[in-house]
Amino acid sequence: MAWWILLAAGLLEVVWAVGLKYTEGFTRFWPSSLTLVALVGSMYLLSVAVRDLPIGTAYAVWVGVGAAGTAILGMAVLNEPISPFRLFFMVLLGIAVLGLKFSAAAT
Template sequence: MAWWILLAAGLLEVVWAVGLKYTEGFTRFWPSCLTAVALAGSMYLLSVAVRDLPIGTAYAVWVGIGAAGTAILGMAVLNEPVTPLRLFFMVLLGVAILGLKLSAVAT
């Protein structure tokens, strides 16, 4: 269950990270509210997940989910460049996240 909670925390991290773009420096009310709620929810769920998961692994996976998801949405929604090198490193990030999860389960 902790892994599912961590996944939800990582997805909320994507929401608040992308939300920052739409807050325009926290000058827009509703995007700022959504961003703040997603940030608080992400932190809360991370804190719940680390009750049962090693902090180093959970934090790294949380950051990885956020970084990968934000980069993917940046390319898909915000018209950021999609290059072979960028895609290659996204795959490496995915492998690292999976490796951290698998290594935490094996210990």
């Protein structure tokens, strides 16, 4: 269950990271409010997940899910550049996240 909670925390990290683009420096009320709610939710779920998972593993997976999700959303929705190098390193990031998950399960 902790891994599903951690995944949800990572997905909320994507929401708040992308939300930052729409806050315009926290000068827009609704985008800022939604971004802050996602940030608090993400941190809370991370704190719940680390009750059962090692902090180093959980934090690295949380950051990896958030970074990869944000980059994918940026390319898909925000017209950020797509390059072979960027895609290659996204795949490496995904492999690293899966490796951390499976290596933590093996211990």
